[in-house]
Amino acid sequence: MKIVILLVxxxxxxxxxxxxxxxxxxxxxxxxxxxSGNTGTTNTFRILGRKAGIIVFILDFFKGYIATCLPLIxxxxxxxxxxFGILAIFGHTCSIFDHFKGGKAVATSAGMLFAYNPYFFLFLLIIFAITLYLTSMVSFASVACAVIGGLAVLIFPSIHFIFKSYDPIFTILTLILAFFIxxxxxxxxxxxxNHDENLVPFGLNITNQKTK
Structure with missing residues (x-):
C-alpha cells in the first residue's frame, strides 16, 4: 500500500x-x-520573462528530483x-490539474536523471549546452539529448563509462522517455x-533558422 501511495x-x-x-x-x-501553448520552461521564458522562466525550471526540475527520491525518503x-521519476514526468506532461495538458518534460526529466545518476545528468547537460550554443534552439538541444541519452544507456554500460553495468529498468524507461521527448x-x-524554429538570443544558429 505504501508503494501505491508513493506512486500516486x-x-x-x-x-x-x-x-x-x-x-x-x-x-x-x-x-x-x-x-507554443505549453506550460513548461521554454514557453514560460518566452512569454513571462527570464525570472519566471528560471523559477519554473527550478520547480519543474525538483518535481522530477523529489519524486525519484521518494523511495529513499x-x-x-x-x-x-x-x-517514480517517470510518473512525475508523465504528470508534468499530462497534468490532472491542467485538463491533462502540460509541458514537454525536459526539466522534469533532468531532475529525475540528476537524482538517479548525477554523472549521466552532467554528461547530458554538457551535450545540451554545446548543442544549444551551436544551434540557438532549445528544441534542437532537447531532442539531441534525447537521442544521445538513448544511445548512451545502450552503449556506456558495455564500456563501463558512467554506468558500471546495465540496469534493465532504467535502460528501458530511458529509451521510452527518449522516444516520448x-x-x-x-x-x-x-x-x-523548414528553417522556421524559435531561437534563443545567443549562439551560432548553424542551421540558419529565420530569427524570431
Missing part, C-alpha cells in the same frame, strides 16, 4: 503546473493562449526509483526542417 504522490507532484499557475497568479496570463525497496517535439522538428 509522484504523479501528483509531477502534475503541479508550475508555469500555468505562476502565469495566472502573477502575470494574469494563461500560457496555453500564448506561444520513505525507505521503500523492491521498485526502481526511476519508476522526441515525439513531444515533433512540431519543433518540422519547424527546424
Amino acid at each position: 504522490l509522484a504523479y501528483l507532484l509531477g502534475s503541479i503546473p508550475s508555469g500555468l499557475w505562476i502565469g495566472k497568479i502573477f502575470f494574469h496570463k494563461n500560457l496555453h493562449d500564448y506561444g 520513505f525507505n521503500v525497496h523492491g521498485i526502481s526509483p526511476v519508476v 522526441i515525439y513531444k517535439h515533433k512540431d519543433n522538428i518540422k519547424r527546424i526542417m
Whole structure:
C-alpha cells in the first residue's frame, strides 16, 4: 500500500503546473493562449520573462528530483526509483490539474536523471549546452539529448563509462522517455526542417533558422 501511495504522490507532484499557475497568479496570463501553448520552461521564458522562466525550471526540475527520491525518503525497496521519476514526468506532461495538458518534460526529466545518476545528468547537460550554443534552439538541444541519452544507456554500460553495468529498468524507461521527448517535439522538428524554429538570443544558429 505504501508503494501505491508513493506512486500516486509522484504523479501528483509531477502534475503541479508550475508555469500555468505562476502565469495566472502573477502575470494574469494563461500560457496555453500564448506561444507554443505549453506550460513548461521554454514557453514560460518566452512569454513571462527570464525570472519566471528560471523559477519554473527550478520547480519543474525538483518535481522530477523529489519524486525519484521518494523511495529513499520513505525507505521503500523492491521498485526502481526511476519508476517514480517517470510518473512525475508523465504528470508534468499530462497534468490532472491542467485538463491533462502540460509541458514537454525536459526539466522534469533532468531532475529525475540528476537524482538517479548525477554523472549521466552532467554528461547530458554538457551535450545540451554545446548543442544549444551551436544551434540557438532549445528544441534542437532537447531532442539531441534525447537521442544521445538513448544511445548512451545502450552503449556506456558495455564500456563501463558512467554506468558500471546495465540496469534493465532504467535502460528501458530511458529509451521510452527518449522516444516520448522526441515525439513531444515533433512540431519543433518540422519547424527546424523548414528553417522556421524559435531561437534563443545567443549562439551560432548553424542551421540558419529565420530569427524570431
